[in-house]
Amino acid sequence: MEIKRKESDFIVTVSPHVRSVETVPRIMWTVVVSLLPALLCGVYFFGLRVIFVTALCIVGALFSEWFVEKLAGKPITIGDGSAFLSGLLLGLTMPVTVPFYIPLISSFIAVGITKQIFGGIGYNIFNPALIGRAFALITWPRAMTSWVEPSKMFDLNNIGAAFSNIGMWLDGKTSATPLGILKLEGIAKVFEPYAAKADLYMNLLIGQRAGSIGETSVIAILIGALFLMLRRYISWHIPVSYLATVGLFSWILGGKEGLFTGDALLHVLSGGLMLGAFFMATDYVTSPSVKKGRLVFGFGCGILTVLIRLKAGYPEGVMFAILIMNCFAPLIDRNLKQKVFGLRKGK
Amino acid sequence: MGLLTFSVGGIHPNDNKLYTANLPIENLKAPKQLVIPLSQHAGAPCKPVVEPGQRVFMYSKIGEPTAFVSASVHSSVSGKVIEIRNHPSSTGRMVLSVVIENDGKDEAVELEEDEDYINKEPDVLKERIKQAGIVGMGGATFPTSVKLSPPKEKPIDSIIINGAECEPYLTADHRMMVEKPIEVLEGLRVLMKVLGVANGYVGIENNKKDAIKYMVSACAGFEGIKVLPLKVKYPQGAEKMLIKSILNREVPAGGLPMDVRVVVQNVGTAYAIYEAVRYNRPVVERVVSVTGAGIKNPKNLKVRIGTQIKDVIDYCGGVKAGVSKVIAGGPMMGFALYSTDIPVTKGTSGIVALVEQGLTHYEKYRACIRCGRCIEACPMGLMPQMFSVYVERGFYEDCKDYNLFDCFECGSCTYVCPAKRPIVQQIRLAKTLVKR
Numbered sequence: 001m002e003i004k005r006k007e008s009d010f011i012v013t014v015s016p017h018v019r020s021v022e023t024v025p026r027i028m029w030t031v032v033v034s035l036l037p038a039l040l041c042g043v044y045f046f047g048l049r050v051i052f053v054t055a056l057c058i059v060g061a062l063f064s065e066w067f068v069e070k071l072a073g074k075p076i077t078i079g080d081g082s083a084f085l086s087g088l089l090l091g092l093t094m095p096v097t098v099p100f101y102i103p104l105i106s107s108f109i110a111v112g113i114t115k116q117i118f119g120g121i122g123y124n125i126f127n128p129a130l131i132g133r134a135f136a137l138i139t140w141p142r143a144m145t146s147w148v149e150p151s152k153m154f155d156l157n158n159i160g161a162a163f164s165n166i167g168m169w170l171d172g173k174t175s176a177t178p179l180g181i182l183k184l185e186g187i188a189k190v191f192e193p194y195a196a197k198a199d200l201y202m203n204l205l206i207g208q209r210a211g212s213i214g215e216t217s218v219i220a221i222l223i224g225a226l227f228l229m230l231r232r233y234i235s236w237h238i239p240v241s242y243l244a245t246v247g248l249f250s251w252i253l254g255g256k257e258g259l260f261t262g263d264a265l266l267h268v269l270s271g272g273l274m275l276g277a278f279f280m281a282t283d284y285v286t287s288p289s290v291k292k293g294r295l296v297f298g299f300g301c302g303i304l305t306v307l308i309r310l311k312a313g314y315p316e317g318v319m320f321a322i323l324i325m326n327c328f329a330p331l332i333d334r335n336l337k338q339k340v341f342g343l344r345k346g347k
Numbered sequence: 348m349g350l351l352t353f354s355v356g357g358i359h360p361n362d363n364k365l366y367t368a369n370l371p372i373e374n375l376k377a378p379k380q381l382v383i384p385l386s387q388h389a390g391a392p393c394k395p396v397v398e399p400g401q402r403v404f405m406y407s408k409i410g411e412p413t414a415f416v417s418a419s420v421h422s423s424v425s426g427k428v429i430e431i432r433n434h435p436s437s438t439g440r441m442v443l444s445v446v447i448e449n450d451g452k453d454e455a456v457e458l459e460e461d462e463d464y465i466n467k468e469p470d471v472l473k474e475r476i477k478q479a480g481i482v483g484m485g486g487a488t489f490p491t492s493v494k495l496s497p498p499k500e501k502p503i504d505s506i507i508i509n510g511a512e513c514e515p516y517l518t519a520d521h522r523m524m525v526e527k528p529i530e531v532l533e534g535l536r537v538l539m540k541v542l543g544v545a546n547g548y549v550g551i552e553n554n555k556k557d558a559i560k561y562m563v564s565a566c567a568g569f570e571g572i573k574v575l576p577l578k579v580k581y582p583q584g585a586e587k588m589l590i591k592s593i594l595n596r597e598v599p600a601g602g603l604p605m606d607v608r609v610v611v612q613n614v615g616t617a618y619a620i621y622e623a624v625r626y627n628r629p630v631v632e633r634v635v636s637v638t639g640a641g642i643k644n645p646k647n648l649k650v651r652i653g654t655q656i657k658d659v660i661d662y663c664g665g666v667k668a669g670v671s672k673v674i675a676g677g678p679m680m681g682f683a684l685y686s687t688d689i690p691v692t693k694g695t696s697g698i699v700a701l702v703e704q705g706l707t708h709y710e711k712y713r714a715c716i717r718c719g720r721c722i723e724a725c726p727m728g729l730m731p732q733m734f735s736v737y738v739e740r741g742f743y744e745d746c747k748d749y750n751l752f753d754c755f756e757c758g759s760c761t762y763v764c765p766a767k768r769p770i771v772q773q774i775r776l777a778k779t780l781v782k783r
Contacts (some may be wrong), residue, residue, distance in 0.1 A: 010670070010671065010683065010684060010685055010686075011671050011672050011683065011708055012439075012672075012683045012684070012685045013672075014682075014683070014771075014772050014775070015674075015678070015679060015680050015681055015682070015683075015707050015756075015758055015771070016678060016680070016758030016761050016762050016771065017672055017674055017678040017679070017681065017683060017699075017701060018360055018515065018678045018679065018701075018762065019708075019709070019761070019762055019764075019767060020358075020360070020762055020763050020764075022720070022763065022765040022767075023764050023765050023766075023767065024716060024765050027716075027718070027765055049480050054366035068415055080713075119714075120714065121713070121714050121716060121724055122713075122714035122715050122716045122717065122766075123714065124488075130562045133361070139736075146362050190705045203543050223388065235719075267537070282718065284716045284717050284718040285717050287717075288715050289718070289722050289730070290719070290722055290730070333730075336354070337730060337749070338722065338728040338729070338730065339355075339726045339728050340600060340727060340729060340750045340753055341355060341587065341591075341597060341600070341727040341728045341753065342587070342598050342600040342601075342602065342727075342753070343597045343600045343725065343728075343750070343753070345601075
């Protein structure tokens with residue numbers, strides 16, 4: 001029954017009577033904005049096709065959300081920014097060369113299956129974007145691992161180049177990612193083209209390397225992440241413990257000349273780690289909500305990432321590491337509660 | 348040095364105190380008719396000791412306690428008892444109340460002043476406090492005499508006067524500390540004497556700089572009393588938080604302040620104690636902040652107990668058009684009123700009128716996204732989102748695994764929730780449905 005309120009009537013509810021301005025859509029859209037630097041860097045290095053790949057992921061995500069909710073007779077929530085964000089994140093993890101059906105199908109897997117079938121926002125066990133990407137990687141391993149050399153496709157003196165290859169990827173030098181080279185040919189090969197080690201690190205920071213659309217530029221990702229941290233939308237716990245663990249264990253285990261000889265910096269700056277640590281592992285729904293648990297979660301992600309990179313078949317392990325740790329998030333929350341005020345330990 | 352505060356949780360809502368923070372306390376003339384509830388405290392209601400038609404004086408006792416945890420009620424004007432009937436209170440319950448027609452003369456029962464009150468025996472002082480019907484005037488309304496009677500095995504070593512006033516909008520305690528600092532400190536001195544305690548503290552949040560200044564300078568003449576500025580953080584005025592902030596002691600779960608040798612009293616209560624032991628004056632009036640965007644002329648008023656809230660609001664120019672909520676108390680823990688035909692009682696620290704801004708209430712809420720904001724906000728270290736999700740599913744008993752009964756319903760979780768979930772409301776529901 002709807003109750004009509006007269007102008008002179010007071011609203012009666014129980015306290016509290018004031019609420020903060022924060023809302024779920026506001027959070028989601030802010031995270032979307034914080035990813036724009038990474039997206040723009042992608043456009044700069046890989047051309048305007050980036051926009052199309054990302055847009056298809058977003059459209060696919062929004063459509064999937066609408067479609068499943070319509071089918072289930074649930075309220076439509078495509079305005080809350082969550083599906084848009086999942087689509088954008090998925091897009092940022094794609095190689096620029098993918099045929100257009102891959103973004104469309106994997107965004108349905110991401111939002112339609114991983115999120116909506118499990119109950120919609122708040123109820124998914126796994127990070128939707130990462131499941132979408134995992135599905136694509138396993139289904140189309142070739143297409144999902146054809147990388148190209150970044151080539152400043154967006155050059156103001158040669159605007160035409162930016163528009164090349166938009167429909168289907170035709171040219172562009174194919175290349176391997178630094179982690180790919182590391183896996184197949186060893187660390188010497190990674191540094192071979194560079195005069196000094198620092199040149200490679202600098203390229204990794206800027207994003208001048210082969211890789212997924214939004215993962216290459218460490219600086220661009222950090223700008224967005226810093227913005228989110230300053231607004232207290234994400235806490236430092238997961239990213240810091242994740243990055244520190246990767247650094248530490250790749251240093252311990254990653255060397256050819258025995259323990260403690262690995263190149264920690266190379267591992268921390270490469271692959272999808274930055275994007276994963278700041279934007280995927282920190283996904284509220286699929287990570288622990290208590291600070292202590294977040295540290296453990298980041299540690300687990302870190303260990304798994306290093307193990308996959310060094311010992312397993314894939315050159316990169318961020319995606320699988322986070323997905324595996326997603327399963328443990330509820331367990332971590334259950335067992336690492338905060339200390340209750342006034343309660344002594346062991347009680 | 349950093350300001351003192353409690354360590355876990357807490358929130359920073361806009362304090363909105365500027366409406367009334369700089370306005371001196373005005374006296375509100377007693378209205379033609381007063382409705383004085385016989386239960387204005389936590390504990391057993393009083394039984395009436397007057398009859399309809401009877402003439403009463405100001406300060407006459409009209410309600411007698413029926414149990415240990417109770418507090419007597421006095422007439423706040425002189426006049427005639429018209430009837431004794433049930434009348435709605437600010438919590439929405441019906442309470443037996445004495446309706447008095449004010450004759451406007453304020454003829455008072457003669458009160459005996461005792462200038463040498465501080466040298467009286469603790470028991471004498473305690474009896475005066477009891478006779479005056481003093482209750483916790485911050486809003487919890489627990490009878491003060493009971494708080495001052497801890498069992499022997501629970502010695503007290505510190506008394507804290509709560510000047511945190513962490514609720515947004517309210518400035519009653521603030522003005523009291525600015526205008527009556529000596530009297531408040533005298534009240535504290537009496538409390539220290541009653542409990543035989545050497546350490547007294549006054550905790551004041553740092554958004555009341557003038558109150559801190561006046562209290563610090565007034566404090567110079569008192570031995571063993573410290574005035575401590577506190578970092579602004581809700582819910583610092585909650586007893587457990589305030590004790591943590593000032594003495595770094597943690598009241599054990601399910602326990603009381605006396606379990607860590609502390610008694611906490613509100614600023615208004617300390618003032619009432621001073622009035623009671625020196626002048627033998629019972630509580631018949633209190634300071635009320637009438638404030639919020641919905642009030643035409645916000646004011647701090649000294650109001651006779653039993654004055655209807657509509658009379659108070661009328662004196663402040665009435666409410667503005669578009670008022671959506673009128674609250675007795677602060678906006679974090681106060682009670683929304685459905686009518687202003689409700690009397691001001693000993694626990695009414697404020698009357699706040701809010702206009703609709705989209706932030707006052709939500710009819711719909713979203714799914715929990717497990718963002719952890721409520722966990723970060725909870726001053727008790729609980730996981731409020733678990734209660735919310737369990738209650739939504741009807742798993743009330745499971746709430747006990749997450750220490751349901753340690754929640755004191757400050758509402759911080761609900762304030763911060765971006766999904767606008769009614770978390771504290773769900774917690775209250777669970778508390779009523781689950782056996783301890």
